[in-house]
Amino acid sequence: MKKNILLILVLFFFGEIIAQTQLVDSLKIKLRTHKKDTTRVNLLFDLAFETFQKDTKLANSYIVEAEQLSESLNFTKGKARINYLKGILENIKGDYVTSLKYFNLSLKHYKKINDKKGIASNYTAFGITHYDQAEYEKAIQSYLNALEIYENIGNKREVITCLINIGNVYSEIGDFDKAISNYNKALNKCKLINDENGISFIHSNLGILYKKQGNYYLAIENSNESLYYRKKTADTLEIAVTLNNLGEIYNSMKDVTKALLYHQKSLELALKQNNKKIIVANEINIGNIYKEQKEYKKALVNYNKSLETSSQINDLKSVAICFANIATIYLALENSTLARTNFIKANEISEDINNLPILTQSELGISETFLFEKNYQKALFYALKGRENAIKLDLLLEQRKAAELLSQIYYNIGNYKKALESHEQFKKLSDSLLNEENIKKIASIEYEFKYKKELNDAAERETKLTETVETTSKDLEKSQRNLLLGIITFLAVAMVLGSIIFYLKLRNSKAKTQNIITEQKLLRTQMTPHFIFNSLSVLQGMILNNEENKSVSYLSKFSKLLRITLENSRDKTVLLSHELEAVENYLSLQNIENEKITFQLYVDDAIEANAIKVPPMLIQPFVENAIEHAFKNQKENCIIEIKLTLVDSKLICVILDNGMGIDSSERNSNQNKKSLATKITKERLDYLSKDFKMDASITIEDRSKFDAQGTQVTIQMPYSKTEL
Known part of the structure; x- marks a missing residue:
């Protein structure tokens, strides 16, 4: 379920109003010199605007006097401004009907004197009020009316x-x-x-x-x-809004620790400002975190509190979100009846306010309740509706949820083809939502933001220091000023040096992060979800065919390969014998799946596999590439050879196949994975060559250069020797 979104609505009601920084006292002083003129009307209006948030009663007294004086003077612009401010006050209270009534009166007066700016400000006010009532088409039209006028007057x-x-x-x-x-x-x-x-x-x-x-x-x-x-x-209020938004994003990424930290900071600021909308948003989001941690009672308390507050301020969008979130809790507690009741409430409200994202979520939620009750036809109906809206709105999270539901529904009604298609779509959407490239970019952005913050803080500290020194220097003798100038120079140099050190540390930290990301990518290329899925499918087929001995042997080899892969991925280097053991286990599994391929592994006698340590996960990705791509049009005499030799103290691994060759393979369209493995390995070898202080490289060639068929991958592997 998508978390609550607090959309920032820019409430520039006050385009024509004087700057709010004017002090109330100065306005009162000016008021004394004006008795019954239009200037007094304007001053009363300004005082009303400056005081309405703190003292409503006092503001109303200014409004009443300004309104009476405008009538007696027949001051049309004064009438327009007063009705405009009254409309704002009613909007804040949530009385939108009365608010629109005052805005229409203000518009009428502004049109009478052809005040373009005043007319446009009322159209903007119409737009905001219609938006608050979920009347979105009217809101857009009002904003467009205001936009046209503002463009004309520049x-x-x-x-x-x-x-x-x-x-x-x-x-x-x-x-x-x-x-x-x-x-x-x-x-x-x-x-x-x-x-x-x-x-x-x-x-x-x-x-x-x-x-x-x-x-x-x-x-x-x-x-x-x-x-x-x-x-x-x-800007404290907007800082609270942005912190809440960041909390939502990190929670969607399953980074609960960061999400909770951002929401707690936002809630603290919102409570100080007594902003109920932001308080509601954070309570919902904290409830979402409790839900993900399976603390359902705590989550339900938060959601119900948010629902109560949202209803009080007539925030229909938040009300719909609260019902949807409460429904997910009951679904987690396996109470499908109560879950569906709340999803339906969310569905009805989102239809009324034309909020398609929440409507999509509620449709998928209703589908899930019917799936739980094994009512597959109704589940299918709502899942298809939800998927249609998700695709229309380009909502990846909801598309993934729909694909997951449809995979289960089709499987249960016996439509295995569509079940498999939906499952494959679910996997693709999962990968695209949080892939390695996004993680890399997010880390880079966070470092950049921290760096900007440090530079900004340093600049502020330098400014304050300079101001302090300038103030003090006025009362000092010439010799003392010289001393202070020396201190300033020293501090400036120290700050420059500090900035340089910080930059170097940041660059080093980024390099380490990049190295870690490269290692993680390589692990994923070695043991891909596609390979695991296929292996489990083969194992399932053996079990269904009652091939007990064969399935036990296959499972043993598969589990051994997983164990070795995970163990090797934890270490910077592993014994060559362990790395070869992992490759041999992988080849054993592939022998069962691809009986047409013959695998040959040669290790030079000069190599002591138990006395040499190498970086893990360098060989297997290229063997897998050969299996997947080399023999697409070749049905027999398929051979893959792996040769390890020690030449002039250089450890060389050569992977040969007699398939179509890299030149022919590159003409095919689907080469993403092959290119990815090569790119990642090259990046990693660059880091490893520095760590091992020896050359490390990879070359891929078509064997046609050597009057042979197929592809040749040559890896110069960095290594270290260990005591036997």
Whole structure:
């Protein structure tokens, strides 16, 4: 179940209002000099706006006086502004009908005096109010009306606001292409006028959007960009929002520790601000973490508290999400009836508010309850509906869930072909959601963000130090100033040196991370899910055919290969004899599956396999490549040879096959895995050659160069000797 998303809605109600930084006291002083004129109306309006969040009663008294004075003076613009502010106050209270009534009155007055900016500000207010009521088509049309006016009068900041708000609506209804288009337009305009606040908003919203799509790399990249700008401006509320978004992303990636840390920081800031929407979002997300840790009672408490608060503030989207989350708890507790009841409630609300992502999740949830009850026809109906919406919205998480459900449903109704197709689709979607490249990029982004933060903190410390020194130096004698200048120079040098040391450490840390990623990739290329799946399928076939002796032997070899692979992957080097044992076990399994292939392993007599240590996992990926690709059009006399020799103190491993050859193989379209194994091994050998302080390399050649058929892989392996 997808976690709650807190979408940032840019509430720029106040395009025409004076800067909020004006002090209330200065406004009161000015008010004394104006008795019954239009300036007094404007001052009363400003005072009302400055005080309504802290003292509603006092603000209302300013509004009443401003309204009466505007009527007596027949001051149309004053009437327009007062009705506009009254509309804002009603919107905050959640009385949207009354809010729209005041905005319409304000619009009428602004049109009377042809105040373009005022007219546009009311259209923006309409859009926000319609959005709050889930009236998305009306919201978009209102924003477009405002956008047209702002473009005509050349108000760049409000144009940006409209584009962001339009993007928010499209993101909410699942039209991500249009949302991204509007966000990017706004981002380009923000950069032109150096609007850091707008840039932060847009990156935050893009982070939410990409998280919905399951693109975690781009979600983290944009959220960290937003957080970077928010910390520069010390915007506590938006920092809380962004921290919550990062928590959701990491929870989707199953990094519970980071997720919980971000949500706790966000909740702490939200409680200080008493922002119920952000509090609700974090309570839901913390409930999600408890659910994943199978602490269902704690999760249910959080979800019910969130549901109660969401209902109080009439946040229908959060209400729907709460019902869906409660349903997943009951499903985990195997209470399918209560689970379906809550999924149906979520489904009905999401239909009413036209929220397709939540609708998709609830449809898949209903399917899962029917699957649990073995009502396969109804389960199939809802799974297909959910998959259709997931594909339409490009929601990878929901597509994966639908594929998993359909695989089980088709299997149980005896449609094994579709069951297998769905299972294969499930595997592909799982791989694409969190692959090695994403992990590498995420690590790089985190290092870059930390580096930016350190540089920014260092710059702030330097600025404060300089300011302190300048203030103190005014009261010092010339000799003392010279001393201070010497200290400043020393500190500046120290800071430069510190920055250099930090950069070197960061570069070293990145190199270590890259090495670890390379090792992990190579382990995955050696023992691929495809190979494991095929091996288990072969074993299943033997069991079904009552080949007891053969299946026991196969299982023994398979388990031994898994054990050796896992043991070898933990160590930087292993005995050559152990590495060869792993290769021999792999070849034994392949002999059972591919009887047409003959395997030959030669080890030079000069090599003492128990006295030489080599890096693990270098040979097997290329043997597997030969098995999978070399003999596609060859049905007999298929031979793979592995030769290890020691020449001039160089350990050489040659892998030969008599298949189609690399030149012919490269003309085929599906060579991703082959290229990946070669690339990873080359990267790893670069690191290993430095560690072992000896040459290490790999070459792949077509044997046609040597008047033979097939492919030749030559690996110069780094090694070390050990005492027998």
